[in-house]
Amino acid sequence: MSLVVYLAAAVFGLSCTVLFRRPRTAVRDPLTLSTCAAIVLGSLVFVCSAPLTLAVVNEMTGVPNFGAPLTYGMLSAYSCSLLVLLINWRGGPRTRVRRAVWRCVAAYGALIAAVTVLFVCADADTERLTDLDTYYANTPCMREMILLYLLGHSAATVVMCAVCLKWGREVTGWLRTGLRLILTGALLDVLGFQLTKYTAIAARWAGGDLDFLSTTVAPPMASLGALTCSAGFVLPRVLPAALAHWRGLGDYRRLEPLWSLLRFAPTAPKPPASWWQSPGARLQWREVSIHDALLALAPYFDDRVRERAREAALRAGRGARQARLAAEAAMLADAARRAAAQEEPPGPPSTYRLHATEVSGTGELVELAQALAEATADGTGREGTVKAPHG
Incomplete structure (x- = not known):
C-alpha cells in the first residue's frame, strides 16, 4: 500500500514542477505560488499517510501514533491551501484577498493546534498504521481529533464544490474544463474518502464493523480525487501554452519552403x-x-x-x-x-x-x-x- 501512496505523491507533485519551471516568475505570481503550495502539501499528505512513513515517524519520535496528528495536520494545511488557491484564483482588490487568506490561515491554524492538543490529551498507546480512525473511534479526545480533521477537510471540499459549480456557469474554454475536473476530484474526495470514513466511524459507534471502508476504499479514492483536482488546477495554466508552442512549431515547419x-x-x-x-x-x-x-x-x-x-x-x-x-x-x-x-x-x-x-x-x-x-x-x-x- 505504501508503494501506491508514494507513487500517487510523486505523480501529484510532478505537476508542480510544470508550473514552477520559471521560479522567479512563479514566486511573484500569487496564483502560481498558491497552486504549487497546494500541490506540494497534497503530495506531503500522501507521503505522511503511507504506513511505512507512519512507522518510521513513530519509531523516530518514540511516540506511538505520532504520525496521526502529523498526517491530520498536513491534511488540514492542504485543505487550507485549497481555499487560499480559490481566493487567489478569484482575485479582486489586494487588501480583500490578503484579508481572506489570513482568515483562512488563522482558522486552519487553530484547527491544527486543536488536533495536536487533543492527541496529547488522548490515551493512544497502541500503534495503528492503517485503521487508526476506526480503532480509536470511541476513545475520548482521539474521537474528537478524528472528527475535527475530517470536518475541516469536508468544509474545504464543500466550499470548493460550490465555487466550481458557480464559476463553471460563468467561464468557458479550458478554464471551464479545469473547474469540472476540480469538481470531479472534490466529489470523489467527498463521496469516496470522507463519506466512507464517516460511515466506518459511525458503524463503530453503533457497535458494527465497516472498517474496510476506511482502510481499503478511502485511500485509493482520496488519491484519485487529489490527482483529478491537480489536473484541474494545472490544465488551464499549462495546456493553452502547450498548444501555442505546438502551433508555433507547426508554423515554423510550414514556413520552410x-x-x-x-x-x-x-x-x-x-x-x-x-x-x-x-x-x-x-x-x-x-x-x-x-x-x-x-x-x-x-x-x-x-x-x-x-x-x-x-x-x-x-x-x-x-x-x-x-x-x-x-x-x-x-x-x-x-x-x-x-x-x-x-x-x-x-x-x-x-x-x-x-x-x-x-x-x-x-x-x-x-x-x-x-x-x-x-x-x-x-x-x-x-x-x-x-x-x-x-x-
Missing part, C-alpha cells in the same frame, strides 16, 4: 542556438527574417510575371484568393532567381506589396509558403527555385 527560397537574402542576425529555445522564439526569428528578405527582394518584383500567373490560375478554376497566392508565389520565385543571379531589377519598378507583409500574424506567410511548395511540386515554380550561394 518560403525560408528555403529566401535564406540567401540579407536578414537579421540569427540568435545563438540553444536547446531550450521555445518554438515561439524560433518562429518569431524566422518570421522577422522572412520579412527582411522580402523587403530586400522587393526591387526585383515583376508585375508581368504576377499577372500571367494569376490569369493562368484563374483559367485553371482557382478562386480569387488562391489565384492571388499562386501569382505572388510565382513573382517571388522569379525575384529570388533574379536576385541570386545578380541580374538587373526589371523595369518599370513594381509598387506591388505582398499581402503577407500588409497583415499581422503568421497565417498569410504560411499560406504563401504553402503556395510556393505547391508550385514547386507541380513544376510551375521550378525555374524560380534557387539555392543559397556558397561563399
